[in-house]
Amino acid sequence: MQIFRRVLMVGFAALTAVGGGCQDESSLVDGVFTEAEMTTVRTLGPLPPPAVDTTNRYGDDAKVAQLGQRLFFDPGYSGAIVTGSDGKNGGLGAKGETGKVSCRSCHLGDWMIDNRSQPNGTSLGIDWFFRNSPSLVNVTYYDEQFGWVGFNDDLWGKNLIPAEFVMGTDRSGIVHYLYKKYKAEYNALFSPPLPDALDPTHPEAARFPMSATPIGGTGPAGLAWKAMTAADQDSINRAYANFGKALAAYERLLVSRNAPFDRYVSGELSAISTSAKRGLKLFIGKAACNACHSEANFSDEKFHNTGVSQIGMYVLKAPDFDPGRFGGVDVYRDWDFKAQGAYSDDRSVKRDPIPAAGQVDVKLKGAFRTKGLRNVAMTAPYMHTGHMTTLKEVVEFYNQGGGTRDFAGGKDPLMKPLNLTATEIDDLVAFMQTLTGQPVPAALLQTPAGL
Amino acid sequence: MATVTAHASLLWLLFLLSIGPGVGFAEEPVPAGERMVPEREFVAQSERLNREIQKLRQDIDALREEQTAQSQQLRTLSPLAGRITGYLDFGFFYVSGDGTGIRYDAGYQNFPEYRGLVPDSWVFMGDPLATMINSRGDPANTGDSRAITFNPIHSDGKPSFIMNNVNLALFSGITENLQVNALIDFVPRGRNVSNSNAVFLGDYIDVKLAYAEYNVPLQRFGLSLTVGKFDSVLGYEYRVQESPDRITVTPSLICRYTCGRPLGLKARFRFLDERLSLNLALTNGSNFIEQFPIYDEVDSNYFQTGSGRLAYKFPVGAGLEIGVSGSVGVQDQQPSKDVLQWHVGVDLHLDYRGLDIQAEFVQGRASGKSSSDAVRCDEAQCLEYRGAYGLVAYRITNWLMPYARVDWREALHESGASFVYQSNAMRVTGGLRFEIGTAVILKAEYTHVRELGRLIEFPDDVLVSSLVIKY
The missing domain is CATH 1.10.287 (Helix Hairpins)
Incomplete structure (x- = not known):
């Protein structure tokens, strides 16, 4: 029995000794990340200054940006309100009133989101729109897909879409407004100057109808556009493009950098909490969020169908639901203000080819551009429907592998259950809260004098 | 009185x-x-x-x-009347690293071919079951694993005592030739009941076996027929997978393919004074999954799996048994009925003057189904594997048995954009088994895991012990 005991003890001692020699995971960065993981983390931050937009030669012109800020806050060029205020819906005026809706109306506050419309999922401008108004802070960090469905491949051209589609006016009307209110400033900044025939008292004023647009179809504005000469159409388009470029120059200043996450990546290890570090590890690991939310703006600028249910009073309903990118391509294809279009200042930029009509990949049905996550904690509500009000709700949505019903098309193959625990969900939320950068300078958020 | x-x-x-x-x-x-x-x-x-x-x-x-x-x-009649036995398995384990047998391929550094197809953090290197810590095959931690998400141990690299299971074996002899058997594990595991999204069970009951067996009264050869949930007929290891029977503490890397307990019908023929045996089974495919062994108890595909094993026992020592086995059927747990799975294996077992040698080799494939060339295996998972193990144990005394095992498994497991497992690992295990009286067994072993091929090497060695008390 004594021998037995000795053997037993020796055996266990030997095994324990060997066990003590087990390898150990060493050289973790901050005790959390492997070097390979840290390499991935460094692709997400710190957020650099915005890259030059070569398609907009005025993009970094301070005076053009000042004009842009005025145009952004100016409701004067908007058309007649279709859905007026009922005292509860946050409406901007009575039905039929004009000059009540500016860009700022739906991009409010420090983070330029719509917290006015009620219900708050989608936005009420001239009329109810069927998607949520996204934040414009850091919008300049997108390279080539702007808006929920990539309506355009440059920022200035994207600005022109709501101006003409949802503000109750058209390009000719806006150019007339520019002439009426901003002629001197415009002509000082842009060349060629606005045509004098835009003056309603000019003998040739009929060359430039007050309402005319190529997207007007067979309506009065469409017919008026077709009646214009090509040179006059070009004059309108060029001035309209410059309107968009001025807005873009202002938007390029709406930058929020130096978030706690950025400081952490730069080496300030205490900049984010332990929970946030775990969340970051999940973000690039188990949850694979960075498969789509990649690069410093946390967006791959690709289109994914995550299965967001069309929930909300004014979203597009069954049977077709919201076509997403599948429908957006048609607008983009025929838009005059693409990066490689006639009004771009750099047509050499590379963009993905635009599929011909009828040849749009059906997988794009219900797909939306990956939203950048910078300042995401400050920009609720979430999703294009705006029906999710908290980040936790969003993470839980992805944890389940996305939605299961009431959306167009089929879900992206990446939409799989993530198997996250409640703690891990909290950690991911904690991480996303570290993406809130310094606020935009107050002067950029104030209504310019005279408006 | x-x-x-x-x-x-x-x-x-x-x-x-x-x-x-x-x-x-x-x-x-x-x-x-x-x-x-x-x-x-x-x-x-x-x-x-x-x-x-x-x-x-x-x-x-x-x-x-x-x-x-x-x-x-009573003693004469007891095998026919009924019996309740069982065992308790208590252990201690430590797994280095974070307790998992996998790491993901951060930045596609090792498998760049998956860039754009599968997120890099869903491209796994290693074997999620390489860090098994008990006879049930529980890995110490599944970590970020996606194919295997049930994480009942969740060690995170911490050493711990563990009550592996409390086992209950029920036997009842209905008639001289008809028996009913059941084998049940009560498995105590932690659970955060406040977590509604949890993917773990907490304490649970695992009915491992539940079958009726009829010994057909024949003179010329032996035949027994079994219905219910019974042991696999593949290979050898399935016969010794309960803690008291298993020489080692942990299963081999290929046990996942041969140790499943499917539901269905089985016939066992015995010829030549029981030297030649033939097992045939028609079952659900649930013993053929790349997954922690909690199966779908109801077949989720459209047809059953046929399997069989032919073995001959040579009169060497207590017996030298060599067997060949295989199975084929519709892949289990897949929506597609036209995806076949197959498995073949050879096995050997020698019991000679206290020397116990076991060896097996297996190979198998489930071809899966892809919706397009661009996205592989998204409609049905693809799995291809090879593996083997060799175990040598020697009974020095009636209570002491040292053993050594080498096992290896190479596999590719894909499921669309959801995951890829590139597995190529070899393990070397050394251990001691003490039998204290007839009711107490104490085992301890150390396993070194080595990743092979294009896989990075990472810490995932395993130290385990197991105290088994039979009753």
Whole structure:
């Protein structure tokens, strides 16, 4: 029995000794990340200054940006309100009133989101729109897909879409407004100057109808556009493009950098909490969020169908639901203000080819551009429907592998259950809260004098 | 009770007799006329008691005979009547690293071919079951694994005691040839009940076996028919996967393919004085999954899996058994009915003068189904694997058995954009097994895991011990 005991003890001692020699995971960065993981983390931050937009030669012109800020806050060029205020819906005026809706109306506050419309999922401008108004802070960090469905491949051209589609006016009307209110400033900044025939008292004023647009179809504005000469159409388009470029120059200043996450990546290890570090590890690991939310703006600028249910009073309903990118391509294809279009200042930029009509990949049905996550904690509500009000709700949505019903098309193959625990969900939320950068300078958020 | 009373009376009488003349009565003189009466009474009483004692002795002998007979009868009949046995398995483990047998391919550094197809953090290197820590095959941690998400241990690299399982084996002989068996594990595991999204169970019951077996009364060969949930017929290891039976603490890397317990029908033929055996089974495919062994108990595909094993036992020592086995059927847990799975294997077991040698090689494939060339295996998972193990154990004394095992598995497991597992790992295990009496077994082993090929090497060695108490 004594021998037995000795053997037993020796055996266990030997095994324990060997066990003590087990390898150990060493050289973790901050005790959390492997070097390979840290390499991935460094692709997400710190957020650099915005890259030059070569398609907009005025993009970094301070005076053009000042004009842009005025145009952004100016409701004067908007058309007649279709859905007026009922005292509860946050409406901007009575039905039929004009000059009540500016860009700022739906991009409010420090983070330029719509917290006015009620219900708050989608936005009420001239009329109810069927998607949520996204934040414009850091919008300049997108390279080539702007808006929920990539309506355009440059920022200035994207600005022109709501101006003409949802503000109750058209390009000719806006150019007339520019002439009426901003002629001197415009002509000082842009060349060629606005045509004098835009003056309603000019003998040739009929060359430039007050309402005319190529997207007007067979309506009065469409017919008026077709009646214009090509040179006059070009004059309108060029001035309209410059309107968009001025807005873009202002938007390029709406930058929020130096978030706690950025400081952490730069080496300030205490900049984010332990929970946030775990969340970051999940973000690039188990949850694979960075498969789509990649690069410093946390967006791959690709289109994914995550299965967001069309929930909300004014979203597009069954049977077709919201076509997403599948429908957006048609607008983009025929838009005059693409990066490689006639009004771009750099047509050499590379963009993905635009599929011909009828040849749009059906997988794009219900797909939306990956939203950048910078300042995401400050920009609720979430999703294009705006029906999710908290980040936790969003993470839980992805944890389940996305939605299961009431959306167009089929879900992206990446939409799989993530198997996250409640703690891990909290950690991911904690991480996303570290993406809130310094606020935009107050002067950029104030209504310019005279408006 | 009667026996006790009789013995007490006799002792009391003897006591009285022994002390009577020499002690009490000698000291107190009694009148002469009065002494004769008590002596006669004593003699009569003594005789009467002697007769009673004799009678009681006869009764006791009769009872003893009856008890012996009944005990013998009971022992004879017990295999047919019923039996409840089981064991308790308590252990300690430590797995280096974070406790998982996998790491993801951060930045596609090792498998760039998956860039744009599968997120890099869903491209796994290693074997999620390489860090098994008990006979049930529980990995110490599944970590970020996506194919295997059930994480009942969740060690995160911490050492821990663990109650592996409390086992209950039920047996009932219905008739001379018909038996019913059940094997149940009660598995105590942690659970955060506040987590509604949890993917773990907490304490759970695992009905591992539940079957009826009929031994067909034939003269020329042996035949038993089984229905229910029974042991696999593939390879050898499935026969020794319970803690008391298994020499090692942990299963081999290929046990996942051969140790499953499917539902269905089985026939076992025995020829040539039981030297040649043939097992045939038609079952759900649930023993063929790249997954922690909690199966779909109801088949989730459209047809069953056929499997079989042919083995011959040579008269070397206690027996040298060599077998070949295989299975084919519709892949389990897949929506597609036109995806086939197949598995083949060879196995060897030698028991020679205290030397126990086991070896197996397996290979198999489930071809999966892809919706397009761009996205592989998204409609049905693809799995291709090869693996083997060799185990040598030597019984030095009747209570001490050192052992060594080498096992290896190479596999590719894909599921669309959801995951890829690039597995190529070899493990070397050394251990000691102590048998203390007939009811207590103590085992301890250390396993070094080495990743091979294009996989990075990472810490995932395993130290485990197991105290098994049978009852």
